[in-house]
Amino acid sequence: MHTSTTSTGDLTPWTAEDLKAATGGVWFGTIPQGEFKRILTDSRDAEAGDVFLALKGERFDAHQFLHQVQEQQCQVAIVEQVNERLDMAQLIVPDTRLALGALGTYRRRQYPNLKVIALTGSSGKTTTKEMLGAILSRLAPTLITRGNLNNDLGVPMMLLELCPQHEYAVMELGASHQGEIDYTSALVQPHVAGILNIGTAHLGEFGGREGICKAKSEIYQHVNGTAIVPAHDDFTGQIKNIAPQPQLSFGTGGDVYATQIQLYAQSAEFTLHTPHGQADVQLPFAGQHNVENALAATAFAIAIGINLSDIVAGLAQAKGAKGRLxxxxxxxxxxxxxxxxxxxxxxxxxxxxxxxxxxxxxxxxxxxxxxxxxxxxxxxxxxxxxxxxxxxxxxxxxxxxxxxxxxxxxxxxxxxxxxxxxxxxxxxxxxxxxxxxxxxxxxxxxxxxxxxxxxxxxx
Known part of the structure; x- marks a missing residue:
C-alpha cells in the first residue's frame, strides 16, 4: 500500500535561490550554498541540512530559539528579525507565517500534474479523509493531511512534504475564523473541493451556523474542477448557490447515495449508487454517519476519475484514525x-x-x-x-x-x-x-x- 511519506530522502531539496524566489526575502550575510532537505518550524527537530522557519505568534516567538537550532548544527533560518550574533545564514521576510504559506504555494506549483482534493465540514472530515486515503493510496502514492494539520500553518507544512512520486493529495481544511479556508484553499489549488456538512462545531467563533456556512464555503473559491456538495443538509440550498459548476452531490436525493443500508455493531453494508453505476459496499466502520462519510469519499473520488471498483475496494480496506471509533x-x-x-x-x-x-x-x-x-x-x-x-x-x-x-x-x-x-x-x-x-x-x-x-x- 502506498501512503504519504515524510522521509527526507524523498523530499525535493531547496536551494537558497528557491527560498528567496518563494518568499521574496533578502539574505543577510553570506548566501548559503548547496541544498537543504527540509523546512521546519519546531526548533527541537532542527539539524544539519535543515532550514528553520521562526514563527511568531501572540504568545510565542521562535526567534528566541535561533541560538538553540544553531547549536544543533542547523545553519539556515528564515526570520523576521536578524540575530547578528549568530553565525548562520538568515533570510529576512516581513512575516514568517505568510512566508510559510508562500513556500507551500511554491512547492505545490512544482507539481502541476498532482490531482488534489480539498475537503471541509463540521464533522466527519478526518474519517472521510482516511477513506479517501485508502481509496487513492491503493492506486498511487498519496499525500494525506496528517493529524490536525488543517489550518493556516498546518496546510502549508503538509504541502512541503510533496514528493515527485505523489500522484494524489487529500487535504483537510479547517476553519477557526473567516478567511482561513480562502487562504488555505488558495495554497492547495484543488481540482475537487467540497463541504461535508454544516454543524455546530466552532459556533462561538462564527456567531452561528450561517457564519460557519460562509466560512466553509470559501473552499469553492479556488477549485479548478468539480464542487462536491451535500444533498441532505440544512444549508444545501446556500451551498449549491455558492459552489461553482460542475457540481456532484452526495447523500439522500443526491448523485451519490446509498440504499439497503445494514448497520452492525462494528461495520455497515449498503448498496452504493453513483452516476457510473452501483455496487455493494462492505464498510469496516460503524454508524449511519460513516455511511454518509463513505458517500462523500465516493463523490470526491469519482470527481477525480477513480473507477467504482477501486472505490469499493478502497472503502473495504479503510481504517479509522486513532481516537475515531x-x-x-x-x-x-x-x-x-x-x-x-x-x-x-x-x-x-x-x-x-x-x-x-x-x-x-x-x-x-x-x-x-x-x-x-x-x-x-x-x-x-x-x-x-x-x-x-x-x-x-x-x-x-x-x-x-x-x-x-x-x-x-x-x-x-x-x-x-x-x-x-x-x-x-x-x-x-x-x-x-x-x-x-x-x-x-x-x-x-x-x-x-x-x-x-x-x-x-x-x-
Whole structure:
C-alpha cells in the first residue's frame, strides 16, 4: 500500500535561490550554498541540512530559539528579525507565517500534474479523509493531511512534504475564523473541493451556523474542477448557490447515495449508487454517519476519475484514525475510543453506535468546546437527546456536566475525571460478570482517553 511519506530522502531539496524566489526575502550575510532537505518550524527537530522557519505568534516567538537550532548544527533560518550574533545564514521576510504559506504555494506549483482534493465540514472530515486515503493510496502514492494539520500553518507544512512520486493529495481544511479556508484553499489549488456538512462545531467563533456556512464555503473559491456538495443538509440550498459548476452531490436525493443500508455493531453494508453505476459496499466502520462519510469519499473520488471498483475496494480496506471509533476488546468489556474530538453532531452519532453494542451500555462524555454563548444550551440539548437513547448510563465530566445532567436520572455529572473514576469502577463491579460496552468521547482538550485508560487499568 502506498501512503504519504515524510522521509527526507524523498523530499525535493531547496536551494537558497528557491527560498528567496518563494518568499521574496533578502539574505543577510553570506548566501548559503548547496541544498537543504527540509523546512521546519519546531526548533527541537532542527539539524544539519535543515532550514528553520521562526514563527511568531501572540504568545510565542521562535526567534528566541535561533541560538538553540544553531547549536544543533542547523545553519539556515528564515526570520523576521536578524540575530547578528549568530553565525548562520538568515533570510529576512516581513512575516514568517505568510512566508510559510508562500513556500507551500511554491512547492505545490512544482507539481502541476498532482490531482488534489480539498475537503471541509463540521464533522466527519478526518474519517472521510482516511477513506479517501485508502481509496487513492491503493492506486498511487498519496499525500494525506496528517493529524490536525488543517489550518493556516498546518496546510502549508503538509504541502512541503510533496514528493515527485505523489500522484494524489487529500487535504483537510479547517476553519477557526473567516478567511482561513480562502487562504488555505488558495495554497492547495484543488481540482475537487467540497463541504461535508454544516454543524455546530466552532459556533462561538462564527456567531452561528450561517457564519460557519460562509466560512466553509470559501473552499469553492479556488477549485479548478468539480464542487462536491451535500444533498441532505440544512444549508444545501446556500451551498449549491455558492459552489461553482460542475457540481456532484452526495447523500439522500443526491448523485451519490446509498440504499439497503445494514448497520452492525462494528461495520455497515449498503448498496452504493453513483452516476457510473452501483455496487455493494462492505464498510469496516460503524454508524449511519460513516455511511454518509463513505458517500462523500465516493463523490470526491469519482470527481477525480477513480473507477467504482477501486472505490469499493478502497472503502473495504479503510481504517479509522486513532481516537475515531476505535474498538478495543478487554476481557468481557468493549471500550470504544472516540476521544479524538467532539461536536454536538458527532456526540449523537457516537451514541447511536454505542446503542448497537452488546450488554450494559455506558457513554462517558467530556465537554464540547468552541460553542461560545451557546455552550450551556447545546449541552442541555445534548443531555436531553442522550437521555432518550437506548443507553444504560451516561457519565458527563467537566464544566458543562451539570447542564447535560439537569433533570435526567440516566445522566450522572462529575466535575473532574478523578471524581468520575470511582463511579465507573463501582458500576463495573455492580454489573459483573455481565458484558459491558463503554464509549468515551469529548473535545480534544478534555483528554477523555486518560479516563478510559484509568478505567481499563482498574479491570
Amino acid at each position: 476505535n474498538f478495543i476488546q478487554h476481557q468481557q468489556y468493549l471500550f470504544i475510543d472516540d476521544t479524538y474530538n467532539a461536536n454536538p453532531t458527532s456526540m449523537r452519532a457516537a451514541a447511536d453506535v454505542l446503542t448497537q453494542q452488546q450488554g450494559i451500555k455506558v457513554m462517558v462524555v467530556g465537554d464540547i468546546g468552541e460553542l461560545g454563548d451557546d455552550a450551556v444550551a447545546e449541552h442541555q440539548q445534548l443531555g436531553q437527546d442522550l437521555n432518550t437513547k437506548q443507553l444504560d448510563a451516561v457519565v458527563a465530566v467537566g464544566k458543562y456536566a451539570c447542564a447535560m445532567a439537569e433533570g435526567h436520572d440516566k445522566i450522572h455529572a462529575f466535575s473532574t475525571q478523578a471524581e468520575a473514576l470511582p463511579y465507573l469502577t463501582n458500576l463495573i463491579e455492580k454489573h459483573q460478570p455481565q458484558t459491558m460496552s463503554f464509549l468515551f468521547k469529548g473535545s480534544r482538550y478534555t483528554h477523555m482517553e486518560t479516563l478510559m485508560a484509568d478505567v481499563m487499568e482498574k479491570l
